Amino acid sequence: MNKVWSELNKITQAQIKKKDTYEAGIATLFDLRNQLMECLTSFHKELSRKDFDAIPFINADGYHSKTIAYSIWHIFRIEDIVAHTLINESEQVFFAGNYQERINSPIITTGNELVKEQIADFSKQLNLKELYSYISEVKDSTEKIINSLSYDELKKKISEERKKQLKLLNVVSKDENASWLIDYWCGKDIRGLIQMPFSRHWIMHIEASMRIKNKIYS
Numbered sequence: 001m002n003k004v005w006s007e008l009n010k011i012t013q014a015q016i017k018k019k020d021t022y023e024a025g026i027a028t029l030f031d032l033r034n035q036l037m038e039c040l041t042s043f044h045k046e047l048s049r050k051d052f053d054a055i056p057f058i059n060a061d062g063y064h065s066k067t068i069a070y071s072i073w074h075i076f077r078i079e080d081i082v083a084h085t086l087i088n089e090s091e092q093v094f095f096a097g098n099y100q101e102r103i104n105s106p107i108i109t110t111g112n113e114l115v116k117e118q119i120a121d122f123s124k125q126l127n128l129k130e131l132y133s134y135i136s137e138v139k140d141s142t143e144k145i146i147n148s149l150s151y152d153e154l155k156k157k158i159s160e161e162r163k164k165q166l167k168l169l170n171v172v173s174k175d176e177n178a179s180w181l182i183d184y185w186c187g188k189d190i191r192g193l194i195q196m197p198f199s200r201h202w203i204m205h206i207e208a209s210m211r212i213k214n215k216i217y218s
Helices: 003-015 019-046 049-053 068-088 099-103 117-125 128-148 151-155 160-169 180-186 190-216
Strands: none
Touching: 003 019, 003 190, 019 068, 019 128, 019 151, 019 190, 049 068, 049 117, 068 117, 068 128, 068 160, 068 180, 068 190, 099 128, 128 190, 151 190, 160 180
């Protein structure tokens, strides 16, 4: 793992555990997210359209077995779902901004159910300009939600009502590669969700995307 990102992630997790360092922890988290977003922005500037759809590790196990376009979609669909539907109990950016049509996506889910050629075919259909507009909006909106949370609210668990609402939206596939996500998220408190979808999850998929980029240009 990138040493700077790993260290910032560790500091964030330690700081948000204590009330007196909670605000500093949120600042550290946002610093980490800004650095990771810079990496995604650099992809948009430097890579060709074909690079976003390339799947050089198609038969591997791991996050690098995807495409860069898929990885970006996946990071931010998960964040949008968790931040809005589960934590804030509000409409997802995806639906409010009519992003399925704008991005030209055949799915509204996290994409966990897709494998191999399905991932490559999915990636080719996406409008990258609109995908980048979506991820920027999700990032900003999540950070507003996080900023509005008090330290004591971090201990709050996801209610059964929210879990039911999430299922009704059909944004998580019933496929076995995806369906576990609902129980996984709903088993965490808000602090646990900040620790995974909003930080570590970004790192894992962005590092995998860098590995894909390096393979393409090696």
